[in-house]
Amino acid sequence: MMFDNIYEYNPQSLQKAAETIKKGGLVAFPTETVYGLGANVYNSQAVANIFAAKGRPAFNPLISHIADLDFLPEYALTDSRVMELAKRFWPGPLTFVLRRKDENPALDLACAGLPTVTVRMPDHKIALKLIKASGVPIVAPSANRSTTISPTTAEHVAASLGDKVDMILDGGPCRVGVESTIIDLTTENIVLLRAGGISLEELEAFTGEKIIISHGNPDQPKSPGQLLKHYAPSLPMRINVDEKDVHQDEFFIGFGNVSHAQLNLSPSGDLRQAAANLFAYMREAEKHTEYKGIAMSPIPENGLGLAINDRIRRASYKK
Ligand code: TXA
Ligand code: MG
Secondary structure (H helix, E strand, C coil), X not given: CCCCCEEECCHHHHHHHHHHHHCCCCEXXXXXXXXXXXXXXXXXXXXXXXXXXXXXXXXXXXXXXXXXXXHHXXXXXXXXXXXXXXXXXXXCCEEEEXXXXXXXXXXXXXXXXXXXXXXXXXXXXXXXXXXXXXCCCEECCECCCCCCCCCCCHHHHHHHHHHHCCEEEECCCCCCCCCCEEEEXXXXXXXXXXXXXXXXXXXXXXXXXXXXXXXXXXXXXXXXXXXXXXXXXXXXXXXCCCHHHCCCCEEEEECCCCCCCCEEXXXXXXXXXXXXXXXXXXXHHHCCCCCCEEEECCCCCCCCHHHHHHHHHHHCCCC
16 A cells, blocks of 8 residues: 655655654654654644544653753753763663643643653654754654554554655654653652563663562553553454464464464564564554464563563553
């Protein structure tokens, strides 16, 4: 299928995208994790349009994407812990929940009225150029309809959002493939709100402290990524399934050394490769409606496996 709002990245399309952001439009753009659905953080109407396009509940706060550390103290309270983590992990797939500096009402919608602001600096050339050319932080949730699988290519965005987005900047497939790790830095101990592209082990090695894992209250999520049903493919999915237990009528997504998988996240058992393939393979699997469901191999619970298991647990959740 062809979509006429996909633009291959070049200096002209970048300029057009920056103009679109400035004028209050919506631009989907690549980051190292997944594609984001971007708007000018200070334009409440544009931010509202993000919620409408995604079909997302309006109380859900959004991540502001910045290209320069100097932006941070303008609207967030920082301290040495924040700055050290930023210097070590930015640009990169790590998002901070920080206390808002003052009550700048322009940020209310992006922050969903909370006293916190959520920020990251993406490690992607096109994203950084777009933010710089727009001259403002860009708020962006993943560029998919609420509760569906996050997009890791421009085509995924177009298939999910179609003409609800003014422009899609195509930068090819996303390198990391799962969303950023989100940590709460408003508390004395660092709290992990969402496992993601930076592993818990890396964070603990750097900070030298034990990070608290928040499982949240699924009915009242602090981070709606904590909703039990999220990232869901349209076919029912079973996880932790050994090859010998896959049903005849199931599409099997394997990991590591299995012999009969329709798709294998990483035949060599590499968790980074598995993360990068995860969402694209779930999308591929759900197209096979000749199957009754999807079965997935067990994934080890370390490194990026934490983020992968988190996503597939929610994707397989049954009410
Ligand atoms: O990798 C990513 O983080 C991608 C790319 C585009 O940057 N973005 C992304 O955004 O995944 P989104 O909106 O799909 O997921 C962000 C999650 C949401 O579940 C949101 O509720 C949570 O972060 N969140 C944002 N601000 C928060 C806050 N102040 N407190 C708690 N949770 C927050
Ligand atoms: Mg999302």
